[in-house]
Amino acid sequence: MEEKKHALLSASSSHKWLVCPPSARLEEQFPNKESEYMAEGTLAHEIAEFKVRSYFLEAISKTAYTRKLNKLKKSEFFNEEMLRYTDTYLEYIKEEAMKTNTRPFVTVEQKIDYSKYVPEGFGTADCILISSNTLQIIDFKYGKGVKVEAEDNSQLKLYALAALEQFGMFYDIKNIKLSIVQPRIDNISEYILSKDELVKWGNIIVIPQAQKAFMGLGEFKQGEHCRFCRAKGACEFRAKENMKVVEEIENSQDNVSNACRLLDNTELSEVLKRTEGIEEWIKDLRAYALEQILKGENIPGYKAVEGKSNRKIVDIDRAFEILKASGIEEALLYERKPLTLTQLEKAIGKKEIAQTIGDFIEKPKGAPTLAMETDKREPYKVSAAEEFKN
Ligand code: SF4
Structure with a gap:
């Protein structure tokens, strides 16, 4: 622990x-x-x-x-x-x-x-x-x-x-x-x-x-482990490494051609590989900048604003009493729906659920997602129906 x-x-x-x-x-x-x-x-x-x-x-x-x-x-x-x-x-x-x-x-x-x-x-x-x-x-x-x-x-x-x-x-x-x-x-x-x-x-x-x-010596190295690092949003080395990648890609594309064209598959693979982890880094960077602004720091060109929020009923019991008292039928106010499999397992236990309704549980095929070749999962197989659709 x-x-x-x-x-x-x-x-x-x-x-x-x-x-x-x-x-x-x-x-x-x-x-x-x-x-x-x-x-x-x-x-x-x-x-x-x-x-x-x-x-x-x-x-x-x-x-x-x-x-x-x-x-x-x-x-x-x-x-x-x-x-x-x-x-x-x-x-x-x-x-x-x-x-x-x-x-x-x-x-x-x-x-x-x-x-x-x-x-x-x-x-x-x-x-x-x-x-x-x-x-x-x-x-x-x-x-x-x-x-x-x-x-x-x-x-x-x-x-x-x-x-x-x-x-x-x-x-x-x-x-x-x-x-x-x-x-x-x-x-x-x-x-x-x-x-x-x-x-x-x-x-x-x-x-x-x-x-x-x-x-505090030695060489910096960025990678998967950065997500557990408290300095991940502010680390200069990580920022430089990622910016270097972006610049290199920009330059290599300039050398190939100035005309507007599409990446071929080899280039697409190359760009994907070299930008692996950049998405995470940008998220960390933004989170760190927001934290700094909320602390009162000035990040030139940026400010904190209120994000999207959803309306909600504050005292739900009281509000529903009022609705019922005004003559609205209960059937219109409540819905009765079964718990999800995760909720059932949480409430009753995985073993019990598997023993009692295991035959009714199936795992549908997940949507395709891009992964590195080294990923342990099996490659996605396109079904006949999907092939037909494509
Ligand atoms: S964020 Fe920087 S200091 Fe932290 S592990 Fe990554 S490279 Fe090292």
Whole structure:
């Protein structure tokens, strides 16, 4: 989970500072805003921790368990589905623990220190499980926006390095298993590497990059990771890189011809590839400029205006009472419609829905969308009907 007190070079942001070391110091100039979404994740983690702790570490009475759970449920961020998702996490840990013949060592919300590799590096690992020759890091991800893979996951690898330092002397660890449990999108991802591979990565990749990041040195590099960077809207390097691309494209088109003409397919592919990520950058740029204006800064040529908004009834109960009292029939005021599949799953549970009405669920073909060749999804197949239409 997210570290409660953040290290400058936190494990959760390691993918970013390992690729673009100066981002760590650049980000210091921006507040680390805790969104409502993160608060929801924090509560889910607390419930998950409580369940794992109660099962593996602290036997408590049924009454004490219910009392504590009810206390957690009082949070404004609580919803029933959190109980199911945290059960998935607990079940996974139980299954992993059962896989060995010996009783595993289990620890949750373990404070860890990876400062041997990263200056002032510390954090909290959701769950560490050690059995036989394997050290396992299990991370609970409550987000559902981005699917997180365990393969080569630098956050989990840093936790594993720290756990090795802490527990390595007590166990003959040879293998490292990294697991991500992301129940809201049914994602359980696992990755195994040897202890030697992990330590080599720590020495060869992490140490030099972390040193640079800590000192605010190293080379900037833009990419996918920029979307998690707090400096993404104001980063000069990113702006220059993207402007350079636009200028290069302009120049290359000038050289080809001054006449008004269409791009051929090779040029179209080239322009698409080179402008990949520019759309995101412009959004970040606009968001940053608006934020600055709202803070009272002057961005020449720009101002903040009121966006589009929809009218709404403020006191709906009272307004409808008045409508009914004026003789309008209820049938005209309300509509009764079934819940969507997502709403049903949220209210009743995915498993139950699949068991009861699974035969009635189908996934229609999605609309075609442009993707890079490297995308894992299968290429879109045009149906006979679409071909005919075309
Ligand atoms: S926006 Fe991207 S390129 Fe700029 S500092 Fe952040 S991660 Fe690096």
